[in-house]
Amino acid sequence: MNRKPLLGKIILKGTIRCMTGLHIGGSDSELAIGGIDSTVIRDPLTQQPYIPGSSLKGKLRCLLERTLDKTFDHPGGSGVYRHECTDPACCVCRLFGSSAATRNGEENNLPARIMVRDSHLTSGSLEKLEKVEGGLPFTEWKTENGLDRITCAANPRQIERVPAGAEFAFEVVYSVEATDSLSEDISHVIEMLALLEDDALGGGGSRGNGRIEVTFDKAVFRPRDYYLGKEEETVRELGIAPSSAGKLPEEALAVFAR
Ligand SMILES: [Zn+2]
Known part of the structure; x- marks a missing residue:
């Protein structure tokens, strides 16, 4: 009989600040808007741009795969290879x-231990971006030129971006399933967010887009007994960069191993 006890949750909350314009592409059906060649993804109800959890999770996964030098032998959807x-x-x-096991006919699928929520603009950023003039709501557009190597003629295209300075509130929820792997997992989340600061989020990173800074605002430790009404949660107010969060894995382990 398979068992997979849930020992609790660790919730990491923080802020992603755009140091340069951020472009996370929307769907092709929006191509016609204002002559923009490449739009950003928006919430359909509020029209506010956001960072999909899938984009942030995918980026963190990709960075960890490469940092640990994993092989990219699994062909996922639409021919994208990953580990x-x-x-x-x-x-x-x-x-x-x-979910590799499903395809191999085995039984040990590994459900993700982290959930990355969609990150929405902070209220302060919304207020500022509402005042951005001359374009689409909350965003800027940037013209990039492709140069014809023979004629030197410019071939301009319009890229929509969330402007530098915008801040998004992010939340990563980690399911504690075992204490022996807890510190290593939390370390990896912290390390990859630190690495992301020296990488880029979204499209056009090699052309200046998507430089971000991350701040951890707080960590909330909720052991199983918190949900059963028998124990309080532990909240750590942080306000620090991932590079300064090295003690967090130990602190998490102290809460869940007791
Ligand atoms: Zn693996």
Whole structure:
């Protein structure tokens, strides 16, 4: 009989600040808007741009796969290759999930231990961006030129971006399933967010887009007994960069191992 006890949740809340314009592409059906060649993804009800959890999770996974030098032997949807295996000790698949077993006819699928929520603009940023003039709501457009190498003629295209300075509130929820792998998993989340600051989020990173800074605002530890009404949660107010959050994995373990 398979068992997978849930020991509790760790909720990491923080802020992603755009240091340069951020472009996370929307759907092709929006192509016609204002002659923009490449639009950003928006909430259909509020029209506010946001960072899909899938984009942030995918980026963190990709960075961890490369940092740990995993093989990209799994062809996912639409021909995108990534790492995916059925080894429960694999740091990447344990954290980000793997459904490789289904395809191999095995039984050990690994559900992701982290959930990355969609990140929405903070109220302060919404207020500022509402005042941006001359374009689409909350965003800027940037003209980029492709140069014809023979004639030197410019071939301009319009890219929509969330402007530099915009801030998004992010939330990563980690399901504690075992204490022996807890610190390593939390370390990896923190390390990959730190690495992301020296990488880029969204499209056009090599052309200046998507430089971000991350701040951890708080960590909330909720052991199983918190949900059963028998124990309080533990809240750590942080206000620090991921590079300064090195003690967090130990603190998490102290809460869940007691
Ligand atoms: Zn794996």
